[in-house]
Structure formats: C-alpha cells, structure tokens
Amino acid sequence: MTDDFKGKVVLVTGAGSGIGRHAAQTFASRGALVYAADVNEQGLAGTQELIAKAGGTATVAWVDVASEDDISALLARIGKEAGRLDAAFNNAGITGGTHRIEDYPTDDFDKVLSVNLRSVFLGMKYELPLMKRSGGGAICNTASVAALTGPGGMSAYAASKHGVHGLTRVAAMENAAHGIRVNALAPGWTETPMVAANSIQNPAFAQLARTAIPAKRGAQPAEVADAAVWLCSPAASYVIGQMLVVDGGMTIGGFELP
Ligand code: NAD
Numbered sequence: 001m002t003d004d005f006k007g008k009v010v011l012v013t014g015a016g017s018g019i020g021r022h023a024a025q026t027f028a029s030r031g032a033l034v035y036a037a038d039v040n041e042q043g044l045a046g047t048q049e050l051i052a053k054a055g056g057t058a059t060v061a062w063v064d065v066a067s068e069d070d071i072s073a074l075l076a077r078i079g080k081e082a083g084r085l086d087a088a089f090n091n092a093g094i095t096g097g098t099h100r101i102e103d104y105p106t107d108d109f110d111k112v113l114s115v116n117l118r119s120v121f122l123g124m125k126y127e128l129p130l131m132k133r134s135g136g137g138a139i140c141n142t143a144s145v146a147a148l149t150g151p152g153g154m155s156a157y158a159a160s161k162h163g164v165h166g167l168t169r170v171a172a173m174e175n176a177a178h179g180i181r182v183n184a185l186a187p188g189w190t191e192t193p194m195v196a197a198n199s200i201q202n203p204a205f206a207q208l209a210r211t212a213i214p215a216k217r218g219a220q221p222a223e224v225a226d227a228a229v230w231l232c233s234p235a236a237s238y239v240i241g242q243m244l245v246v247d248g249g250m251t252i253g254g255f256e257l258p
Contacts, residue, residue, distance in 0.1 A: 016043020
C-alpha cells in the first residue's frame with residue numbers, strides 16, 4: 001500500500017457506511033488524517049474503529065450535509081484543527097422513494113435534492129476556500145449512473161445526480177487554474193446498505209438491474225471507493241471535470257450477441 005496521502009487532510013461525507021466508509025478506510029490506510037462526516041453516529045463510530053484498528057487516524061463529525069450551518073461549522077473546524085484540506089469526497093446521499101412523477105410527493109423530491117445536490121454545492125462552497133489556502137487540492141463528488149440515464153420511478157434521484165454532474169463541471173472550470181481538480185464518480189449497482197434497503201422495497205427492480213449489468217453482479221463498495229480515492233490522488237493529476245463511471249458495463253448501451 002502506498003502512503004501517497006501522508007500528511008494530507010481528507011474529508012469524506014457519508015463515511016458511516018458503504019462507499020464512504022471504504023473510501024475513508026483507504027484514505028487513512030494511505031496516510032491521510034481523515035475527517036469522517038455522517039448523520040449516522042453508530043456508523044461513524046464503526047468507521048473510526050475500523051480505521052484505528054488498521055493503525056490510521058480519523059476524526060468523526062455528526063453533520064447533516066444538507067445544512068449550511070453544519071457544513072460551514074465542519075469546514076471551520078477542519079481549518080482550525082488541521083489548518084488545511086487536501087481532498088474532499090462529497091459522497092453522502094439517499095435514494096428516496098420510487099414513484100412515477102405524477103405520484104412523487106413534493107416534500108420527498110425536495111428532501112432528495114437537498115441531501116444529494118444542495119449538499120455538494122454547500123460542501124464545495126466551504127471546501128474550496130480552505131483548499132485554496134492549502135495551495136490546491138482535489139474534490140470528488142458522488143453522482144451515479146442515474147446522472148446519465150432515466151431510471152423509471154427515480155425522478156428526484158436522477159435529477160439530483162444529473163445536477164451533481166453539472167455542478168462538478170462548473171467547479172472544475174472555476175478552479176482548475178487554482179490547482180484544485182474537481183471530478184465526479186458515477187457508481188453503478190453497488191452492494192451497500194443503501195442498495196440492500198432499496199432491493200427490499202423493490203425486489204423486481206433489483207433482479208432486473210442485476211440481469212441487465214454486463215458483469216452480471218453488483219460492485220463491492222471497495223471497487224467503487226477505490227476509484228474515488230484514485231481521482232483524489234496524485235495519480236490523477238491531469239484528470240479534471242470528468243465523471244468516472246464504475247458500473248460493470250451497465251451504461252455501455254449495446255446488445256450482447258445471442
Ligand atoms: P449508504 O447508505 O451505505 O451510505 C450513505 C451514507 O450517507 C450513510 O451512512 C448515511 O447515513 C449518510 N447520509 C445520508 N443522508 C445524510 C445527510 N443528510 N448528512 C450526512 N450524511 C448522510 O449508501 P452508499 O451506497 O454507500 O451511497 C453513497 C453514495 O453513492 C450516495 O451518494 C449514493 O447516491 C451513491 N450511489 C450509490 C450506488 C449504489 O448502488 N450503492 C449507486 C450509485 C450512486
């Protein structure tokens with residue numbers, strides 16, 4: 001394992017579970033001081049324990065990513081305690097319910113947009129000034145294959161993730177000359193607690209999704225998290241404003257030979 005994040009300070013949101021937890025573990029194993037943020041206190045404690053057991057260092061923070069007060073306080077805290085921010089993985093998200101547009105509860109739509117899209121705007125709004133003061137950095141925002149497709153029943157989710165893609169491009173354009181690289185990650189079907197909950201809610205959709213994936217399986221969270229860590233690492237130094245799709249071929253869009 002390399003130590004390419006040694007001495008670096010990294011923020012991961014949604015770090016109490018799934019993709020965020022694995023990314024936090026990987027950043028820490030490569031030498032970073034990790035700030036792990038989530039609304040799930042128990043999940044955060046679990047992540048901190050896993051990192052500590054492996055010899056890494058993590059500070060946990062209970063943060064609602066949709067709250068400007070929470071995000072501004074978190075970044076102020078990181079600035080005060082660590083004095084810098086080198087990478088941020090804005091990853092927390094929810095799927096919301098599955099309903100046709102005409103049946104989609106408007107409050108639920110607003111909630112999904114807040115947690116998935118407003119959060120990425122707020123995150124970058126407060127991360128960028130600290131990164132500029134640190135002399136540069138890298139940001140990865142979690143989108144989804146739903147940033148490229150139109151999954152029936154998931155209007156709020158797809159709208160939020162298309163929005164993350166757009167925000168990422170704007171942030172990349174505005175900050176490339178300041179030494180800050182901004183990219184997005186588009187996971188496909190990933191076997192995390194979020195997907196397990198969704199599969200229970202909609203088993204037919206889960207079965208259809210697995211059959212339609214060329215790899216014929218979902219991703220393990222680490223397979224997806226590793227791509228986010230790579231985007232934030234020096235190995236991706238010339239990758240700017242891209243959305244890296246990690247989906248087992250789900251969005252290839254062709255047909256297999258019979
Ligand atoms: P997960 O449910 O395992 O983890 C998401 C974490 O985000 C949880 O710990 C949750 O507590 C946290 N969170 C939710 N709302 C929050 C809030 N308001 N403030 C702070 N934290 C909050 O899910 P996951 O699959 O690891 O998802 C991570 C990201 O990946 C999400 O943005 C999701 O949309 C995206 N994604 C997941 C898949 C998949 O198949 N699992 C596919 C595409 C995209």
